[in-house]
Amino acid sequence: MPAPLHTDPIPFITLPNWVKAATVCGFNIEPIFARLGIQTDLLHLEEATISVPALGQAMEACVAASRTQHFPFVLGETFAFDYLPDIGTFLATAPTLRDATRVFDWVRELINPMIDIRIEESGDRAALTLAGQGAVTGQDRYFIESLFAAIVKFGRMLAADVESQASLQFRYAPPDYAAAYEAYFRIPVRFAQPRNALEIPRERLDAPLEGSFAKLHAQAQVRVEQRLAELPRRTGLIAMLEAVFEERPALLGDGIETVADHLGLHPRTLQRRLRDENETYAGVVDRVRYRLALRALQDPQTDLESLSERLGFSDRRSFTRAFTRWSGVTPSSFRQRREM
Incomplete structure (x- = not known):
C-alpha cells in the first residue's frame, strides 16, 4: 500500500498480476500504462520499479475502467508468486500459519516495502495487522482492499476452516460500496476500527497445517534467502552502507564505530537511521557478506581462507558457521552443488 511519505521508487514485479486482473475485470490495461509512462518490460521484470x-x-x-468487478478485490484475488515461486512453495508447505507469516518479511523486501504486516496477539485472538496509523486516502483504501483480498485468499488455501472464525477490520469509514465487502470476503467486516487487520483465533496460529512438507519448506526458505542476499538495496542509507561494504569489504569486520566514522555519522545515529528503515546493522553486514560470498564461490579457484579474511571474519571456521546459518550448507558443499 503506498504511504504518503514514501518517495523512492518501489519494485514492480507484480506487473503481470495487474495485467491479469485487468483482463478479469474486462478492460485493457496497456493504454493506462502507456498514458502514465509505466515501463512494461517482462524481460527485466526483477529490475522494474514504479x-x-x-x-x-x-x-x-x-x-474507473473496471465495469464488472471491483478491481482491488480482483488484484488481490488473482495475485500469485509467479515470478517468486520459492515464496509460493514456502507458503504452501508451511507447518503453521505463524510460520507462514514469514512471507510478509520477504514481500516487504522483494515486492513492496510499504507492506508491513505484523502479528498482534491478545487474549484468545490474533490479528494480522497492517502497520501505519496515518490518514487513509482513497488510493490507500484500494491498496488495503487488494492486500487483504490476497491475505484472505492465501489464508483459505492454507486453512480453509479458519474463515468460519475470522473477521476483517478496517480503519476507514464504510465506502459507498461497503455491501460488496461481505459479499466478496464472506466473513464479517467492520469499518471505522482502530486498525486494518484480519483477526483469527489465536490458537490457529500454531495449529498444524495439512500441507506441511518440512524438506521442501526448508529448501524454499534457503532459496529465498539466497535471492534476498543477492539483491542490492537501491536507495537510502542502506544502499549507501552496502555500497561502502562492496567497495571496502574489510570494513565488514571492523565494527559499527569504524563504519559510522567512515560515513561521517555517530554510531547511535547510524543505528537509529537503520532502525527507521526497519533494518539492523548486523542484518546489513550479514546480507552483504552472504552476497559477496555467493559471488566468490562461483569461482572454483576461490580460496576459502582468503575469502573468510576478505569478508572480515576472524577465521575460516567463523565464516563456515555463518554461511551454513545463511544457506543451510557449508561453503564447500554450496560450491560442489554449483559444479554438478
Missing part, C-alpha cells in the same frame, strides 16, 4: 504516485494513479485508473 513511483508511488504512478502506482496510485494506475490503481485509480483501473478502478
